[in-house]
Amino acid sequence: MMDFSERLNKLLPGVAGTLVAGWAFPGSGSTEKGLRLGGQRAVQKVLHDLITVFFPGYHGEEPIRGVGRERHVSDLISSAVRALAEQIYLALDYAASIPGGSGADEGAVEAQAEGIALSFAESLPGIQHLLQSDILAAYEGDPAARSTMEVVQSYPGLYAIAVHRVAHFLYAQNVPMIPRIMSEQAHSLTGIDIHPGAKIGGAFFIDHGTGVVIGETTVIGERVKLYQGVTLGALSFQKDDAGRLVKGVKRHPNVEDHVIIYAGATILGGETTIGAHSVIGGNVWLTHSVPPYSKVYNQQPDPHIRRAKPAVKQSKTAVKKAAGRRDAS
Numbered sequence: 001m002m003d004f005s006e007r008l009n010k011l012l013p014g015v016a017g018t019l020v021a022g023w024a025f026p027g028s029g030s031t032e033k034g035l036r037l038g039g040q041r042a043v044q045k046v047l048h049d050l051i052t053v054f055f056p057g058y059h060g061e062e063p064i065r066g067v068g069r070e071r072h073v074s075d076l077i078s079s080a081v082r083a084l085a086e087q088i089y090l091a092l093d094y095a096a097s098i099p100g101g102s103g104a105d106e107g108a109v110e111a112q113a114e115g116i117a118l119s120f121a122e123s124l125p126g127i128q129h130l131l132q133s134d135i136l137a138a139y140e141g142d143p144a145a146r147s148t149m150e151v152v153q154s155y156p157g158l159y160a161i162a163v164h165r166v167a168h169f170l171y172a173q174n175v176p177m178i179p180r181i182m183s184e185q186a187h188s189l190t191g192i193d194i195h196p197g198a199k200i201g202g203a204f205f206i207d208h209g210t211g212v213v214i215g216e217t218t219v220i221g222e223r224v225k226l227y228q229g230v231t232l233g234a235l236s237f238q239k240d241d242a243g244r245l246v247k248g249v250k251r252h253p254n255v256e257d258h259v260i261i262y263a264g265a266t267i268l269g270g271e272t273t274i275g276a277h278s279v280i281g282g283n284v285w286l287t288h289s290v291p292p293y294s295k296v297y298n299q300q301p302d303p304h305i306r307r308a309k310p311a312v313k314q315s316k317t318a319v320k321k322a323a324g325r326r327d328a329s
Helices: 004-024 040-054 069-097 106-141 148-154 156-172 178-190 316-328
Strands: 231-233 266-268
Touching: 040 069, 040 106, 040 156, 040 178, 069 106, 069 178, 106 148, 106 156, 156 178
Parallel strands: 231 266
Antiparallel strands: none
């Protein structure tokens, strides 16, 4: 009788061959080059390095000294952008190889990846400016915040927004996969799910944050504040004649400037617009637009409060008898 190792070795060729052949499911991009992807961990490492570029000394591993700060930050940018260029190249090369892909050669893909990475490097000051407005919005909008440094180092909403600012730039450059990997990393760490396609203006604040969902085609203006559990989602999904979901259409709402949306509110639909300076109350369900300066609340519920019965006081005699039993024991 064969032992375990022999039996396993006999199984391996057939199982491995079947799994490799399984790469060829629709859209998988199985090619003679294999699956040339950096993988989640590689993208997450790049993301960590990019966040450190925006907040050196805050999200890094050691303090930044006064002397040589520019050189230190320059080194951080160089390392992060070079790593980003490599991941973009792998993602573009993969996308070119799948059915319907461009089929571009490696030289063209490499040039495209480097161009996107250089554009990203040039955009860093602009992204930083947006993030500074987000930090101030959180500090000014939360009485519990003691400093802007506390916001940067500990607020999950700001981390999710910072990741989104990076992912959205790459999404706008049509970089495949990487923006979504980044947004899902933030989602897993914070409970805040922002699709990288969402367009979000400056001074954006998510208070508490857990359970917030912001869909791909959402457009959010300046100085908007969301609380936990808010959903900016799709009302329905269009299908083509073959029953397949239609992609690339406007499905999620618009939220104009200076809007506050309280916990648990759900706002759905690509034609839904929340007018500027409006306040949406907690647990409101909206599938239609409201004009500027609106206040939208659910009808106040009428809770039934059952009075608690007062505690029964023991008589002095009962207390003495109980004490006597304890002494006897």
